[in-house]
Amino acid sequence: MILRDKAADLLTSLSPGTSRIALAGSIRRGMKNPKDIEIVAIPLYEHTLHFREVGLQGEMFGDRLPVPESVSLLDAELDKLYASTSWKLRADRGAGLRARFLIDRDGDKLDLFITDARLWGIIYTFRTGPAQFSHGLASLALKRGWHIESGLLHRHARPVRNNRRVSCLLGEECHLIADTHEEHQVFQALGLPWLEPEERTDTCLNQYLWGA
Ligand SMILES: [Zn+2]
Structure with missing residues (x-):
């Protein structure tokens, strides 16, 4: 089969x-x-x-x-x-x-x-991949001054403690978490046009990460 x-x-x-x-x-x-x-x-x-x-x-x-x-x-x-x-x-x-x-x-x-309904958008997008595309999404969040943590997009940088970046102190209760229940909201939140799964490649985020 x-x-x-x-x-x-x-x-x-x-x-x-x-x-x-x-x-x-x-x-x-x-x-x-x-x-x-x-x-x-x-x-x-x-x-x-x-x-x-x-x-x-x-x-x-x-x-x-x-x-x-x-x-x-x-x-x-x-x-x-x-x-x-x-x-x-x-x-x-x-x-x-x-x-x-x-x-x-x-x-x-x-x-x-x-996963659960709240994490669906990010988990589904990241697990659709490919891996470099998923890494690119995480990098794009960082470039915007945000971060993705445990399937949620926090619209702020990771806090620093003892010169180390740590997890958001408020975790899932953080009020700066974007609504990414659905995959299209992940693209929207990161300022990306929608890409069909077959269009997602290792390199297609480069223009957003490094400029065209
Ligand atoms: Zn947060």
């Missing part, structure tokens, strides 16, 4: 566990011979009450205390995928909160990036 078809199957399998899912990387850019599959997804969560034993007397629940728990339905779909196909987690890559790295019996790889 060609990689593009595998990618389409993965989207179909995983989408019930997500509120949004899309192909990124070289397949989205329409490359002739894509090397691996990159997918960006926003999981759906099921909020349940989990009863935890506590060694104390509780008036309403006896010894069991209800603890709200959110369960990722994307993880549930991944478990089904592992059980019914040859896709499995790669042994050489840890499974973080923000990504899963899978491999199948043919050695094809899936990088699954997990």
Whole structure:
């Protein structure tokens, strides 16, 4: 099976566990011979009450205390995928909160990036790449006196502490964060014309970075 078809199957399998899912990387850019599959997804969560034993007397629940728990339905779909196909987690890559790295019996790889609605624009753009293009976007933000941090564009320079640039002290609460829920807003915020994924190349940002 060609990689593009595998990618389409993965989207179909995983989408019930997500509120949004899309192909990124070289397949989205329409490359002739894509090397691996990159997918960006926003999981759906099921909020349940989990009863935890506590060694104390509780008036309403006896010894069991209800603890709200959110369960990722994307993880549930991944478990089904592992059980019914040859896709499995790669042994050489840890499974973080923000990504899963899978491999199948043919050695094809899936990088699954997990995000949320607020971070979507930047994560989706950066994961569509190519890598030099993504680096270029980050450089362009710096050139404007801003910075991109954890999937958000802060319209101010990184603060300096002990001669070192550090993260924004306000983090996600910073009021200088641009609205980049959607990919087109990332381009807009950085003062770029919209570029279709297949137009994004290693060099196409050079004129903005260095002047034409
Ligand atoms: Zn900030």
